Amino acid sequence: MGNLRGLSVFIVLTLAVFTSARPKSGPNQKCKSGPVDLVFLIDSSRSVRPHEFETMRKFLIDILNTLDIGLDTTRVGVVQYSSQVRSEFSLKTHSKLENMVKAINEIVPLAQGTMTGLAIRYLMNEAFSPGQGDRPKVPNVAVIVTDGRPQDRVAEVAAEARERGIEIYAVGVARADMTSLRAMASPPFEDHVFLVERFDLIYQFGLQFQDKLCGIDLCLESDHGCEHLCESSPGSFTCHCLPGYRLNADGKTCSAIDLCAERKHDCQQICISSPGSFTCDCNQGYHLNDDKKTCSPIDLCAEGKHDCQQVCVYMGPGVFTCDCNEGYRLNVDEKTCAPIDLCAEGKHDCEQVCVYSGPGIFTCDCNEGYRLNVDEKACSPIDLCAEEKHDCQQVCVYSGPGVFTCNCNKGYRLNGDKKTCTPIDLCAEGKHGCEQVCVYMGPGVFTCDCNEGYRLNVDEKTCSPIDLCAEGKHGCEQVCVYSGPGIFTCDCNEGYRLNGDKKTCSPIDLCAEGKHDCGHVCVNMGPGIFTCDCKKGYRLNEDEKSCSAIDLCAEGKHDCEQICISTPGVFTCDCNKGFKLNRDKRTCTNMDMCNTVKHGCDYQCVNTPGSYHCICPEGQLLQDDGKTCGTCKSANIDLVLLIDGSKSVRPQNFELVKKFVNQVVDSLDVSAHGTRVGLVQYSSRVRTEFPLNMYHTAEDIKAAVMKVDYMEKGTMTGLALKHMLEYSFSEAEGARPASRNIPRIGLVFTDGRSQDDISEYAKKAKEAGITMYAVGVGKAVEDELREIASDPVEKHFYYTTDFSAINTIADNLKLNVCPAESQGEVEVKDPCACENLVEFQQATMNSLDQFTQKLASMAARLEQLENQLLSRK
Secondary structure, eight states: OOOOHHHHGGGOOOOSOOSSOOOOOOTTOOOOOOOEEEEEEEEOOTTSOHHHHHHHHHHHHHHHHTSOBSTTSEEEEEEEESSSEEEEEOTTTOOSHHHHHHHHHTOOOOOSOOOHHHHHHHIIIIITSGGGTOOTTSOEEEEEEESSOOSSOOHHHHHHHHHTTEEEEEEEETTOOHHHHHHHSOSSHHHHEEEESSGGGTHHHHHHHHHHHTSOOHHHHSOOOOSSEEEEETTEEEEEOOTTEEEOTTSSOEEEOOTTTTTOOOOSSEEEEETTEEEEEOOTTEEEOTTSSOEEEOOTTTTTOOOOSSEEEEEETTEEEEEOOTTEEEOTTSSOEEEOOTTTTTOOOOSSEEEEEETTEEEEEOOTTEEEOTTSSOEEEOOTTTTTOOOOSSEEEEEETTEEEEEOOTTEEEOTTSSOEEEOOTTTTTOSOOSSEEEEEETTEEEEEOOTTEEEOTTSSOEEEOOTTTTTOOOOSSEEEEEETTEEEEEOOTTEEEOTTSSOEEEOOTTTTTOSOOSSEEEEEETTEEEEEOOTTEEEOTTSSOEEEOOTTTTTOOOOSSEEEEETTEEEEEOOTTEEEOTTSSOEEEOOHHHHSOOOOSSEEEEETTEEEEEOOTTOEEOTTSSOEESSOOOOOEEEEEEEOOGGGOHHHHHHHHHHHHHHHHTSOBSSSSBEEEEEEESSSEEEEEOTTTOOSHHHHHHHHHTOOOOOSOOOHHHHHHHIIIIITSGGGTOOOGGGTOOEEEEEEESSOOSSOOHHHHHHHHHTTEEEEEEEETTOOHHHHHHHSOSSGGGTEEEESOGGGHHHHHHHHHHHHSOOOOSSOOOOOOTTHHHHHHHHHHHHHHHHHHHHHHHHHHHHHHHHHHHHHHHHO
């Protein structure tokens, strides 16, 4: 739908009465106006009488007779509307005049209401769409013919249609409202608004249209010289430029708008221009940030985008060099590193030996027989004999640096270890007859002895082992254990423990010592033995250690009629609310709540099982306190808000969302008996921030909203709708019973496309009686928002491109949730809508109350019969 007004001006319908008019074209003369897509939107509401509709039918045919009809010239579509919208034929349906005339003669009026706003939205979204025959760069023109006031909003949707390039002409007849016509038509109004007193005068529009259509179009019939676009006006023309260009001083040629050269951009480094637009880029070594404007230096080292083996050194944006750790040097490839061996390279000052200790590190050492000096470099010879660093038993003989030999004094013999000396010893030489031990008594002299635990026999050479246990030479109380010749240890029988004296024994009581794993009770069965038991009301589990409470209620081992209250091994009975426990402490009797409590009903109290409710006489409504009656009911609601906490929202915008929620709360009458508010946040999962029954003042709710933490992650709108339907509007979370007729309203706030399916639970929510509002921001998908919103969609669907504008949505939302007088909008409301709604609600409440009374009476009668039968038994 281009804004090519130079072509659409052919139908500038100057509807004010002209002082003179051109003669009508002949029957075979057609006006050559250039290509145009023209749609007639005709009112077929019940207020248009049959003969008036026939006049409108003839009016359409007369206009078509003046047009150059064809797929490449003028395309025509016709749409009729009342309470609904119906396309009679689209822009692509007919290419011949006779087929259009036949289709117009077959139109059957809808004869219902006057939903002009709904029809304009259909015109914008469907009639002027490529699928219905709309051509690109061809003017879109709409002629609306109506005889009454719209029953819905037209100003906003008409403004949106005009913004999309649709030129709208409003033709009003008889009862049409001039204010509504001006709200629909394109400016200037004197060229686009036409009003006559009755349908038989509508031909004036056709005459003036024919006159204007056949006039000279200077853009088509002259050498206008416009470089881009020509817009025609009566007797003149104006040149225009395509988007991104501006008209030069000559009024004809166009120049591209270079926002970069004009410094009308916010790029930090590089601006790349295109006509009327620009994109940002960065210098080498920088990358463009997510805001697509600013740049950040690229640190290849920090990002790990380098091939250095050891150390990467940042040298500036996008530049680095490689280095090595201490003890390594950079190879010729300037990337890898090699360890430095100072010993191998001769870069040391050791006198004798250089020892490689790691990359770039060495220590000095000396050859065998030498010692490193205190300078840790030079070496000195070692005289082990002089330093007495030898192990010769008697004589040390120096044999060179670090070397010595041993010798013995006279009368001794050097042993095989070449160090010690031994006198001539018969014991050592085995020249004796001792079985175990030969005791050297001096050169050539010895005696025999025995090892410990043995005793020498009378032959003074052989030995026998000593068994102290067998000989009874021990002090063990219970068990003596032979551990070897002359050795024993004491032990105890099973179930006993050896005392600290290592001889006597004491019985082991594992229960008293707490060395058991019984859950409740440990029973001592003897020394070192126990079994487990349980406290009263508990039973031992299969592991014969732990215990479980005996729940007679859960096991069904009770005779309570309604409620069983369990304690381990014992139970007591109780009754549901509104019932009392009988003397048998088992059965329950329904209480007559209306006669036993101060119910406070203004008109009548009705018993229900275990409870009661109040009803009002015909013509009055039950108020929010549930007791008093009045002629009107305040606008109290149960409102659950579903807010999008996905990652695309961003933290700063999420704060604006919370302020939006509080702005909605400010418009409500919040109290325990008035409006209740619940809040749910969703992303890849769903979280109830607070249910309907948590807060009862606006200040508490607003404080709780500001404390909500941002979730981030995905956008599972379908999952959130499911959560709202199954949990948020449950009585457990504070929703009032459906019998109270408190409106249930759900409001979904999102900034993007859902990652799951919303269709199922959006439909179920509305089928459950929940009025759904959909608020979208930024990249929110309009089709999804419309699918969520209740009918009429236009009153339950809101969208803005920027988070900063959502406060305006909150103000508009107030008009729908809390009805108030219109604030200047061009809108005609049904004066009977409110009264009809109250009458319907009252009739429904009275019927429900009568039905509830009958059920309560039947229940009471059945209870009496049951008690009589029990008493007879």
